[in-house]
Amino acid sequence: MSHHVIEMPDLGIGTFRLEGKTAYNSVKMALDIGFRHIDTAQIYGNEEHVGKAIKDSSVPRSEIFITTKVWNDKLNSAQFIESVKQSLEKLQLDYVDLLLIHWPSASNGEKMSEYLTELKKVKELGLAKHIGVSNFTIANLKEAMQTLDAREIFTNQIEVHPYLTNTKLRAFCQQQGIHVTAYMPFAVGEVLKDDVIVDIAKKHDASPAQVVLAWINAHKMTTIPSSTKRENLADNFDDSVKLDHEDLDRIDALDKHKRLANPDFAPDWDY
Template identity: 75%
Template sequence: MTQRVIEMPDLGMGTFRLEGKTAYESVKMALEVGFRHIDTAQIYGNEEQVGQAIKDSNIPREELFITTKVWNNKLNKADFVDSVKTSLEKLKLDYVDLLLIHWPAPANNEPMSVYLTELLLTKKLGLTKHIGVSNFTIANLNEAMQTLDPREIFTNQIEVHPYLTNTKLRAFCDQHKIHVTAYMPFVVGKVLTDQTIIDIANKHDATPAQVVIAWENANGMTTIPSSTKRKNLEDNFNDKVKLDDEDIARIDGLDCNDRQASPDFAPQWDQ
């Protein structure tokens, strides 16, 4: 199996927890700064604001990479495709570039084969260019590959940051040529005050956020930090930092299994 070219920009703008006018303004600023990859989800409740910001930007559609995710209560044959069409209406788009299963946690315990078949159908219908998964463990991916050719799984979007390096799952994804998209890279801001990160930032005349993003990218991952401030968005978009092997090893050493996203319906995480 040959390695696929990943069309997705290696830096995106995440919109988790951004609502209303804040979501609109943040996405609008991100697009002005230069971001072309925007990540949202049905459950975030901001697809309309994200869509309006995209529309108002007047950026050609082919220059953008837009991701959304199907929520747990739509992971069934009756609702799946219609929910995606509703997302597209809110986003004011004819298609998304990437459609993900948000969690392997169907509200009514539907079999994975059912909702992954619906996911593949949305691609065949032209509602999305690529399909993938989010928060899938090794066991989940093994099950998914009983329904989907692994080459169809464009990415697994998972929590990865210096405090949760998730190396076992990342290695499995790499083995099967499934690209990793890392969310919550700043650990809700905690990692930006870590002295090791600050020391490395000072060494490179950079911000702690730039160091974390550089670490994610150096490990071959896409990452989708969120910010509501233009200065932070500008700093995040500046990819001037090139970490050396010592820097990467020091950051790797910060892993302490500090997971932020683990709702009661989460799968049994890989250790």
Template identity: 65%
Template sequence: MTPQQTMPQLGMGTFRLEGDVAYDSVKMALEEGYRHIDTAQIYGNEAEVGQAIADSGIARAELFVTTKVWNDKLNNAALLDSVKESLQKLQLDYVDLLLVHWPSPANGEPMQEYLSEMANVKTQGLTREIGVSNFTVAQLKEAIDILGASEIFTNQVEVHPYLTNTTLRQFAAEQGIHITGYMPFAVGKVLKDETIRAIAKDKGVSAAEVVIAWELAHGMATIPSSTKRKNLQTNLNGANISLTDDEIARIDALNCGDRQAAPDFSPEWDV
């Protein structure tokens, strides 16, 4: 089955959500109908996410849960144990998707080492699928040489109207690798864009719904974050909005390389 068939294309991200805020946000999202929840070891909220899932009463088979391995765990010694710890916090026997959070192992470990260990985690049944995040074209090529393209469930990267990441997306498409776009609103910047607001006005919907519709129209999954029930509902409704080819092209044209996530250990990004 393809990622599009197994992973809900619209999920809820939990980046920067901590403590009770993380718990309440995930609980609300599940109540509103989200079934795809994205977290990470470095977010420090796996326990709260797990508790919200447990308290929801939703059958495990109905949920798609993603977490990500942090840079200091990308080695033979620590990766497996770190995943077991994540599962304990999440109160789950397995995650649906386990990602390498950044291609930036803390001690410079080779990709062969940590991707082989990711494959081992999958073999042990602790994750259904494995994938990568923030990988460039060059790094995807290396990962494909190691694992094979069919084993890379997704590449989760920053994609929004101000950073369309077209080169990377085109390469991934050629290889049959699915893209999950994070930070779809560029920390709120694109919601103020005149073009997007005009399209939203024409359709009688919000700017957020237009952006979600744009991401989904390109065949990507996307994982917006929100702490407010109304915004969670609005984001979810974006899946019901259809954009014309002209509207999609107008939004595509907003690309200006405005990257939001660029820590000092970032790879050399594709242009």
């Protein structure tokens, strides 16, 4: 895979749809359990709670990999950097480890070259160690690479789970040396009930969640499942399950292009 991903832990904790105290508790528990990678975004409205949980935990800042994302209405030269500074203020941080463009969907139709230039500036200013994108298609990535060197695109964070394997886009990313981060790995719990996943879990004396995470890991992706329950977080953190080729093939075959994150401003997806 790509040469610069080691410092981003393969397993992180997502905070999408977690608000207030729930977000705080989830992050705090995750850090207690051993997670060292936290993912948030401006639009989640929980950066303050995430920041407070990090602050209140006994884990040193230098050991935690923190990602946030810039929202569509800030994808312009007037507001981009200011919005990142506001995120840092909420997170109580001097820098994030990774800053992503959340969607290739600037609210006022700003050109990608405009906001990716701002993204680069954020890195030059030391406000983000690494920069990347999220929900970018092959066409989006090709356009992005006219402004950013592919080596500068630390990751493309996309929806990947057994019902949406996103193989075509993943293959393109691999070819370009762009690491893939898989979000919604459990398809909001749906794949955890799948007969094939349940069967493989029995075979390995593991939980369905551990099987899905092992599948993602075997495909060399990072992933950021979210949970609000300590036992689920601890279960997700246990990476002792190793799948064989037969298991992987069976899970790969579950793909049915079932996409959950598909807002009206989404790009034209690769199928």
